[in-house]
Amino acid sequence: MLDTVAQGINNVLDKFKGRGTLNEENIQEGLREIRMALLEADVSYKVAKEFIKKVTEKAIGQEVIKNIRPGQQIVKIVNDELVELMGGDNQPINYNKKNATIIMMVGLQGAGKTTTTAKLAMKLRKEGRKPIMVAADLQRPAAVEQLKTLGRQLNIEVFTDESTPVRVCRRAVKYANENNFDTILFDTAGRLHIDDELMKELEKIKKKTSPDEILFVCDSMVGQDAVKSAQEFNNRLEFNGVILTKLDSDTRGGAALSIRGVTGKPIKFVGMGEKLDELEAFHPDRMTSRILGMGDVISLVEKAQDAIDEDEALSMAKKMQENKFNLDDFLKQLGMIKKMGSIKDLMGMIPGLGSKIGDMDFDDKEFTKLEAMIQSMTLKERRRPDLIDRSRRHRIAKGSGAEAHDVNKLLKQFKQMRKMMKKMSSMMGSGKGMGLPNMPAGLKGLKGLKW
Numbered sequence: 001m002l003d004t005v006a007q008g009i010n011n012v013l014d015k016f017k018g019r020g021t022l023n024e025e026n027i028q029e030g031l032r033e034i035r036m037a038l039l040e041a042d043v044s045y046k047v048a049k050e051f052i053k054k055v056t057e058k059a060i061g062q063e064v065i066k067n068i069r070p071g072q073q074i075v076k077i078v079n080d081e082l083v084e085l086m087g088g089d090n091q092p093i094n095y096n097k098k099n100a101t102i103i104m105m106v107g108l109q110g111a112g113k114t115t116t117t118a119k120l121a122m123k124l125r126k127e128g129r130k131p132i133m134v135a136a137d138l139q140r141p142a143a144v145e146q147l148k149t150l151g152r153q154l155n156i157e158v159f160t161d162e163s164t165p166v167r168v169c170r171r172a173v174k175y176a177n178e179n180n181f182d183t184i185l186f187d188t189a190g191r192l193h194i195d196d197e198l199m200k201e202l203e204k205i206k207k208k209t210s211p212d213e214i215l216f217v218c219d220s221m222v223g224q225d226a227v228k229s230a231q232e233f234n235n236r237l238e239f240n241g242v243i244l245t246k247l248d249s250d251t252r253g254g255a256a257l258s259i260r261g262v263t264g265k266p267i268k269f270v271g272m273g274e275k276l277d278e279l280e281a282f283h284p285d286r287m288t289s290r291i292l293g294m295g296d297v298i299s300l301v302e303k304a305q306d307a308i309d310e311d312e313a314l315s316m317a318k319k320m321q322e323n324k325f326n327l328d329d330f331l332k333q334l335g336m337i338k339k340m341g342s343i344k345d346l347m348g349m350i351p352g353l354g355s356k357i358g359d360m361d362f363d364d365k366e367f368t369k370l371e372a373m374i375q376s377m378t379l380k381e382r383r384r385p386d387l388i389d390r391s392r393r394h395r396i397a398k399g400s401g402a403e404a405h406d407v408n409k410l411l412k413q414f415k416q417m418r419k420m421m422k423k424m425s426s427m428m429g430s431g432k433g434m435g436l437p438n439m440p441a442g443l444k445g446l447k448g449l450k451w
Helices: 003-017 024-040 045-060 070-085 113-126 143-154 165-178 196-209 224-237 254-263 284-291 297-307 310-321 327-339 343-348 365-375 379-383 390-400 404-428 439-447
Strands: 101-106 131-136 183-188 213-219 241-245 267-271 279-281
Touching: 003 024, 003 070, 003 284, 024 045, 024 070, 045 070, 045 254, 070 254, 070 284, 101 113, 101 196, 113 131, 113 143, 113 183, 113 213, 113 241, 113 267, 113 279, 131 143, 131 165, 165 183, 165 196, 183 196, 196 224, 213 224, 224 254, 241 254, 254 267, 327 365, 327 379, 365 390, 365 404, 390 404
Parallel strands: 101 183, 101 213, 131 183, 213 241, 241 267
Antiparallel strands: 267 279
């Protein structure tokens, strides 16, 4: 995620850190490199130019603070300006305090608007809301059926009506109010490109329903095209915020860094994967911390709290301390970590690792391979791995579609990891209240499991 901009900026900042003194000449030289890194990441030229101007003004006019190296001051200035560039603070949804909150989802076809509508509905339900989704996209074939399918998966009601998009939305509001729904999400139509017919339809829906929030959904991977379409939608609809999809796949980061500077509207949510629970609130300070390689411990802990059962985690921590952690426990831990997202994304949240894992290969499919091998073992073998002899290894390999040497490697790595976990657990204590007492150890142990 955002590898291009992260690597470019960090390469320059590393040079600043290595210098004992800074002057206007080498500051200007370094910031020119940062501007090039931003442009290579597909950041808007206007936004990149303004960003460099602000950093330059602060860096050159900055007095050297006692006991802080000049390079560290530059990092602080770049950090603050990146946070400001992306919006400063997280901007939550503005809920209607008297009536049901109406959220209108808009965007071009192909940006993932329908799936994002379902993701947002699921997220809001987790937060205690009672959402209903409205199938108002009558333009794209099968859009209504897609939303109904997602609704069944999530057990969230979908309102449908065979009329016009405006009537569908108006009738949905009436239905929602009569049935005590407190949040209404309109999945509106999109086009492959912006046209007047589309905009007039969306403007009618806005006029007739007065939505509390209009959220523009755009594909972050299309870079400057996403920013241009956001600008056009904003000119016609005056939306409240942006949802960036596919940010987990975007290595450049142009849209994330440009969209607020161009539209003046905040990024409210980001899609971090294809699963329906992979929509996150956007925090500019956390994203900046990850770009600069300083990790994102807060988001890591939040992910862990959502995915990991605390009682189960404390039980595993106790087993580690007593050296009773077995392959059955390891299988459960794999399932917990998989719920948290991709291993590369998780490693990027650990301070000190973010800027160093850009080219490292973390294949999440290895989790499936590990699970298959462990699931091919008997419960007795999982609890007592020392019982697994040569013939058992061949049986496990055959049952999981692996090779015998894969099983050997798993057992060897597991023994090493168990020793390391016991040592770390003794150092960390029980970890009560942390929500994930053994998670970092599990991640470290998994790092060596390459095939």
